[in-house]
Amino acid sequence: MTTSVHRGAPELSPVHADTVRATLPLIGANIDRITGAFYTRLFEHHPALRRDLFNRGNQAQGSQQRALAASIATFAGYLVDPDLPHPTALLARIGHKHASLGITADQYQVVHDNLFAAIVEVLGAEVVTEPVAAAWDAVYWMMADALIDLEKQLYVAAGVEPGAVFRQVTVTGRTDDAAGTAVFTVAATDAGRPLPEFLPGQYISVGVRLADGARQLRQYSLVNAPGDGLLEFAVKRVPAAPGCPAGEVSNHLHDTVFAGAELEITLPFGDLTVDLDTDTPLVLISAGIGSTPMVGVLEHLAARTPDRPVQVLHADAVPGAHPLRDRMRVLTGRLPNASLDLWYAEPTPGAHTGRLDLTEIALAPGAEVYLCGATGFLDTARAQLTAAGIPAARIHVEQFTPTDWQALTCPA
Known part of the structure; x- marks a missing residue:
């Protein structure tokens, strides 16, 4: 079963849109404070969520807060300016993560109540008037309803009741x-x-x-x-x-x-997947632990479509720090139309020296490109791909930690 995010809706009423447009700069300027207050409230009232659901490491670093802030701002921005890119990929990424955690529709009310209390706490009741609260309430539930609908589709496709993953x-x-x-x-x-x-x-x-x-x-x-x-x-x-x-x-x-x-x-989830029913060339670019999904893709290719053209590009500090290095080399060796290029900081036989440099590689025309690694690496690789004339629609990004939405996009 195919799952999707409806692209035609939602639309804010003109009154709500005017209010959101007028207050978005203020919300944006204070979004980090709002999300910080939100998580503090949420965990005070529901300590089990921090203990048993939320990633405590991401909370300690602040990356979870930044991800929430960027997601809300991006969605609200699109609602008041439909010329901006539709947040389809944003919603899909969040929906799959939620399904993988067993999130259910009732939890969105808990988030709503604590988030709006945090907005009032940070901005003050004199700013968050009834019209302002109503407009942002509409934004929240439009985003929440889109996610709830997507997550229902994912649970149905998996053949389980919501959350029973x-x-x-x-x-x-x-x-x-x-x-x-x-x-x-x-x-x-x-x-x-x-x-x-x-x-x-x-x-x-x-x-x-x-x-x-x-x-x-x-x-x-x-x-x-x-x-x-x-x-x-x-x-x-x-x-x-x-x-x-x-x-x-x-x-x-x-x-x-x-x-x-x-x-x-x-059960398995994840929206950044490779279509095995086509022979379009693939380019798999990774760094560090980002090699692991690429190895998974190579295993699928070896089992299903071994003749498909694929270029594998990986960067790491030294060969001994390259996760699943031997497995990556063996798999590319089993695929007749595969190539493997490696970059290490130290001079290494059979590898490039230094950082990833795509100007050294002739990328297959029309290839679908997949990226996985840390934020800095993704930014660098994406910039090189853009400079090489690769359309954004053919660049697909996976990242293992929550971060600003702009860093997740190609935009993605």
Whole structure:
């Protein structure tokens, strides 16, 4: 079943549109304060959400707050200026993430109540008059209703009731590479509920119970081809860094989960997928742990369409830091029309030296380009692709952390 975001609606009433247009600069100037106050209120009133649903690492860094702020501002901007790009990709990205977390329609009311209380707290009741509140209430519910509708479609397509996406699995294998990446293979614990098929580029959420009792969920890319009832996902150990806490769930999986362990995962979701029913050339560009969805795509190609032209481009600090390096090399070697170009900071036989430089590569005409990596890398690669004349519609971006909407777009 195909899921989609309706592009014709919604439309604000002229009165609400005028009010939103007039107050958008003020909301935008204070959006970080508003979202900060929102999350403070939300977790005070619903502490279980921070403990058991929201990513505590992203909260600590502030990236979750920035993502929410950018999403709301982008959606509101489109409502008052339809000449701006339709936020289809924004809604699809959020909807798939929500489905992977088991979000249900009733939770949007909780968000609404705490968000609007935060707006009044930051701007003051003398600013947030009844007409202003009514106009922004309309914005919120238009965005929420679009997401609720999309998430319903995703749950129907998955054959489950809303939110019922969790499955118990048994770890049947684990492999570790020199880059600190572990690949876990899991099978359904209940043979009567087999794990589903999935598309190249999709991910699952993995839930763990940590030492302090918190149940935390994280998304990980699937790196195998479907068909045998197994799922494989790759997890890189995440050490603490300035301004960034250590990866709670990733490090827990590395330290405690081995063959025979039981895990809780979700069904696969993810909107950034590769169409296997076409022979259009592919360009897969990644850095760091961004190699993992690319390996998943290569596994699908090897199993389904091995003759499809594909260029694989990856950048890393050193060969030993390149996640799933050997697997990427083996897979490209199995595809007769595939090429592999690598960039490392250190001189390395068979690789380019320095940062990714697309001027050194002749990209296939008409190719669909997929990017995955950290924000700075994505910005650089996107700029190089634009300079090379690649249309934005053929550039598809995946990013593992929430960030400003502009950084997620090509625009995407």
